[in-house]
Amino acid sequence: MGRLTTRLRELEIATRPEHPDLTAALAARWAELPAHVRQPNQMLGRRMTGCEGTHGVFPRCNLACTPCYHAREANRVRTDGDHTEREVDRQMALLRATRGPGQHAQLIGGEVTLLGAEDHARALNAMLRHGRKPMSMTHGDFDYAYLEALALDPQTGEPRFRHLAFAGHFDSLMFGRRGLRRPGGEADLHPFRQRFCEMFARLREEHGVTSYLAHNMTVTPRNIDAIPDVLRATRDMGFRMFSFQPAAYLGNESRWKDDLRAFDNDAVWRRIEQGAGARLHFRAEQVGDVRCNRTAHGLHVGRRYATLLDEDDPRDARALHDFLAAFGGMDFADGGAPLRAVRTLRAITRHPAVLPSGTRWALRLAARAGGVRALRRSPPQAVTYVMHAFMDARDVTPAWELLQRGETSDDPRIRATQERLQACSYAMAHPESGTLVPACAQHAVLDPLENLRLQELLPLARRPR
Numbered sequence: 001m002g003r004l005t006t007r008l009r010e011l012e013i014a015t016r017p018e019h020p021d022l023t024a025a026l027a028a029r030w031a032e033l034p035a036h037v038r039q040p041n042q043m044l045g046r047r048m049t050g051c052e053g054t055h056g057v058f059p060r061c062n063l064a065c066t067p068c069y070h071a072r073e074a075n076r077v078r079t080d081g082d083h084t085e086r087e088v089d090r091q092m093a094l095l096r097a098t099r100g101p102g103q104h105a106q107l108i109g110g111e112v113t114l115l116g117a118e119d120h121a122r123a124l125n126a127m128l129r130h131g132r133k134p135m136s137m138t139h140g141d142f143d144y145a146y147l148e149a150l151a152l153d154p155q156t157g158e159p160r161f162r163h164l165a166f167a168g169h170f171d172s173l174m175f176g177r178r179g180l181r182r183p184g185g186e187a188d189l190h191p192f193r194q195r196f197c198e199m200f201a202r203l204r205e206e207h208g209v210t211s212y213l214a215h216n217m218t219v220t221p222r223n224i225d226a227i228p229d230v231l232r233a234t235r236d237m238g239f240r241m242f243s244f245q246p247a248a249y250l251g252n253e254s255r256w257k258d259d260l261r262a263f264d265n266d267a268v269w270r271r272i273e274q275g276a277g278a279r280l281h282f283r284a285e286q287v288g289d290v291r292c293n294r295t296a297h298g299l300h301v302g303r304r305y306a307t308l309l310d311e312d313d314p315r316d317a318r319a320l321h322d323f324l325a326a327f328g329g330m331d332f333a334d335g336g337a338p339l340r341a342v343r344t345l346r347a348i349t350r351h352p353a354v355l356p357s358g359t360r361w362a363l364r365l366a367a368r369a370g371g372v373r374a375l376r377r378s379p380p381q382a383v384t385y386v387m388h389a390f391m392d393a394r395d396v397t398p399a400w401e402l403l404q405r406g407e408t409s410d411d412p413r414i415r416a417t418q419e420r421l422q423a424c425s426y427a428m429a430h431p432e433s434g435t436l437v438p439a440c441a442q443h444a445v446l447d448p449l450e451n452l453r454l455q456e457l458l459p460l461a462r463r464p465r
Ligand code: SF4
Pocket: 288, 292, 293, 388, 389, 390, 391, 420, 421, 423, 424, 425, 426, 438, 439, 440, 441
């Protein structure tokens, strides 16, 4: 009887739309958000607890970016697979305990492919063990043999990962890429972007390993006007997300070039819209603070881009509300089809209004996409456009120090920085103190000291005389 009760209890939990740990983590996240971001369309605390990234696990990189958010000392730290796995494991354990299961986490440092394929695989497995959805952040300058070695079990030759997620950082502010040491402009990189996507297409063809690819680009006055062309040229290459980072005065000071404040976020977003060929409705959903993040989901159908949610249509806002009330943080990729079906049923039972409002929303979306005929003619491609605007170290440092003392600044600029840090959607874990830290604070305040310690722990090998 006891065993039956346990089994029934396990089944009840497994068929909930959300794991109870996630339910608790979402509630805690919502409770800690500052009032100004607790909007009806806020995703933090409702749909997700936030994005995550690793730090201090492989700080070194073999390309040079201008700007580079990593501290000057990062390149004096040896890449070491055992250290990486151990630290990733500790950081992810804290994130699992604090943020619940199923959240997106970037395996990010320096350059991830400076790890051998085995060490890279060990790090990904550590993230998966703690219920994260890992994405490897790379400059993309590696070969197919490396990707294959990462994806396949060396003993059996069979895939050890069924799916890989990678973010490829490609822009003309990066120097030292093989075959393109000094790009003359963004267009010079198109063949490299293409080659990156082709490696993953080949991996799928030869081994059945699927992938999710994001394209990351830092934006400065040098390349802002190239954004529309980059998007038009890369639209059909295979990227599912295009993420733009207006450059900030953060990290290695010797890599700060140009007047990085010569344009505002609206200017970047306008160029992204030009490239996407459509208005992008970033006010439909909010992830943290809109001064940090803009996100627009939609479908490319032929040459048309249909926004998933129209920010001017209250019916779409209602549909989002009903979706969140029914499904919350449910992970539609987790578990087999029967399990997902039962979870869906339970979600609808929890909030039945989702059915009529969801159906009407789907019809509106189909109309925006050009109707059923257009959808039949050109299979829709889900593409997300993102802008993530890091903050300057000169603002983050005092804002963070005051927050640590529980104080609010009187200076409006520092106060705004504090508000953004409190609503941060991109956290890094510190198991030694049991705390999560915004990536801005990590790079502005904590990285330099952390890298000095790592430099002692993992010195670069001396060259033989
Ligand atoms: S506080 Fe910094 S790291 Fe966090 S979301 Fe805002 S810009 Fe990103």
